[in-house]
Amino acid sequence: MLSPLSASSLVSSLLWTAAHASTSMLYVSSYSGKVTTLDLTTCSSSSSSSSATAGVPKLRTVSSTDGCAGSPSWLTLDHGRSTLFCVDEGLQSGGGTLSSFQTNADGTLAKLDKLDTPPGPVSGALLMRGRDDGTNTHVRSGGSAFSTWDVSNPSRITPVQTETFKSTKPPANPDRQNAPHPHEAFLDPTGRFIAVPDLGTDEIRLFAVGSTANLTVEPLPPVAVAPGSGPRHVAFAVKGGRTFMYLVTELANTIVGYRVTYPAGGIELAELWTIGTHGKGKPASKSAYAAEIVVSPDQNFAVVSSRNENNFSIPNLDAGNSTAMASDPIINFAIDGATGALSAIQEVPAGGRFPRQFSMNKAGTLIAVGLQSDGRVVLIKRDPQSGKLGEFAGYAELAGQITSVMFNE
Numbered sequence: 146m147l148s149p150l151s152a153s154s155l156v157s158s159l160l161w162t163a164a165h166a167s168t169s170m171l172y173v174s175s176y177s178g179k180v181t182t183l184d185l186t187t188c189s190s191s192s193s194s195s196s197a198t199a200g201v202p203k204l205r206t207v208s209s210t211d212g213c214a215g216s217p218s219w220l221t222l223d224h225g226r227s228t229l230f231c232v233d234e235g236l237q238s239g240g241g242t243l244s245s246f247q248t249n250a251d252g253t254l255a256k257l258d259k260l261d262t263p264p265g266p267v268s269g270a271l272l273m274r275g276r277d278d279g280t281n282t283h284v285r286s287g288g289s290a291f292s293t294w295d296v297s298n299p300s301r302i303t304p305v306q307t308e309t310f311k312s313t314k315p316p317a318n319p320d321r322q323n324a325p326h327p328h329e330a331f332l333d334p335t336g337r338f339i340a341v342p343d344l345g346t347d348e349i350r351l352f353a354v355g356s357t358a359n360l361t362v363e364p365l366p367p368v369a370v371a372p373g374s375g376p377r378h379v380a381f382a383v384k385g386g387r388t389f390m391y392l393v394t395e396l397a398n399t400i401v402g403y404r405v406t407y408p409a410g411g412i413e414l415a416e417l418w419t420i421g422t423h424g425k426g427k428p429a430s431k432s433a434y435a436a437e438i439v440v441s442p443d444q445n446f447a448v449v450s451s452r453n454e455n456n457f458s459i460p461n462l463d464a465g466n467s468t469a470m471a472s473d474p475i476i477n478f479a480i481d482g483a484t485g486a487l488s489a490i491q492e493v494p495a496g497g498r499f500p501r502q503f504s505m506n507k508a509g510t511l512i513a514v515g516l517q518s519d520g521r522v523v524l525i526k527r528d529p530q531s532g533k534l535g536e537f538a539g540y541a542e543l544a545g546q547i548t549s550v551m552f553n554e
């Protein structure tokens with residue numbers, strides 16, 4: 146599928162660079178209504194093993210705000226501009242909002258703006274256009290809509306565009322697919338295209354980013370995914386000039402691999418294979434709901450979380466508590482740079498139940514996991530060379546269901 150857009154006029158680029166400082170804070174969104182800042186300097190960063198009986202360090206809360214209430218569901222950080230965006234799913238209000246905050250060095254968040262959005266947003270992304278002209282866009286998806294906002298002045302967010310989707314065929318899974326459910330807005334590695342997995346219609350919707358002067362994005366023909374699979378989240382890997390995309394499906398619990406090419410300035414997704422979220426030949430439990438996928442900064446590993454399996458039992462993170470904890474899995478894959486194939490290398494406990502979302506730090510030494518059902522955040526150590534996930538480096542118990550976690554970098 147080709148886009149008629151020519152690449153030559155596009156100057157968009159992702160500018161997630163600025164940070165050289167080591168990560169010292171984590172922002173956490175929760176359905177409690179709060180966005181909380183956790184201090185990571187209290188976590189054990191040494192790679193020496195700490196025995197289970199010593200417990201896991203507790204992360205200190207340095208700040209919290211209800212500026213994104215009622216139901217904060219996703220955080221997006223513009224680190225270069227010290228701005229945090231938060232979407233509120235509006236579970237009680239039936240609406241939705243987008244908030245912006247200035248991030249301060251002491252961890253506090255100062256509210257800048259808040260606007261109503263179409264109902265039920267669950268994801269956001271930042272689209273940077275041009276280095277100097279200060280225009281950028283926050284895109285979000287959820288409910289049955291996809292919207293973009295001009296956030297070049299985060300104190301005065303301006304709506305740009307809303308695309309409301311319609312189902313064009315009867316759903317394969319009427320219980321979960323009664324309407325379009327765009328679940329994420331994700332920029333491709335060129336910053337020129339946006340992928341929006343639609344759980345409700347079994348499609349990956351695609352948008353082309355316009356020129357710097359024109360903030361409108363252009364809908365492209367969607368890519369169909371297996372009926373009833375429930376596309377949820379995607380991640381890209383760029384290896385030796387080849388681009389691959391990995392789609393996690395929530396209802397079929399699969400990972401679908403794609404080769405991504407850019408013929409004539411458009412984007413084309415060629416489906417390569419489908420494997421289970423636990424790897425080839427390992428079917429996931431029927432009750433599972435796959436959630437998040439993240440590709441490591443070195444593009445060598447893909448990490449996936451699965452919910453509602455709870456087949457790990459782990460020692461309590463609190464050394465003073467002898468009751469074991471149930472945990473869902475995080476599954477770790479190595480990426481074959483030549484073919485894009487994923488091979489499972491490891492399965493580790495996520496640290497609790499319902500790892501809805503997780504983030505990896507830029508150094509690749511930590512992942513932070515938001516455990517929705519337990520109101521818990523855990524940090525897991527990671528060896529950036531081998532990609533192997535190790536022990537828990539820290540944790541925090543917070544109010545409400547955790548929806549997303551974001552390193553301040």
Ligand SMILES: *[C@@H]1O[C@H](CO)[C@@H](O)[C@H](O)[C@H]1NC(C)=O
Pocket residue numbers: 355356359360361362363
């Ligand atoms: C902006 O870009 C969109 C999508 O490419 C296009 O449909 C629209 O006509 C453009 N608007 C202007 C004013 O150029």
Ligand SMILES: *[C@@H]1O[C@H](CO)[C@@H](O)[C@H](O)[C@H]1NC(C)=O
Pocket residue numbers: 423427428429430454456457474492
């Ligand atoms: C959990 O269940 C999955 C899917 O059935 C299986 O592949 C995995 O090995 C199990 N893990 C543990 C620790 O039992």
Ligand SMILES: *[C@@H]1O[C@H](CO)[C@@H](O)[C@H](O)[C@H]1NC(C)=O
Pocket residue numbers: 461466467468469470
């Ligand atoms: C001990 O841990 C269990 C499992 O997480 C929890 O349900 C229980 O409330 C904890 N007990 C205390 C006293 O904190």
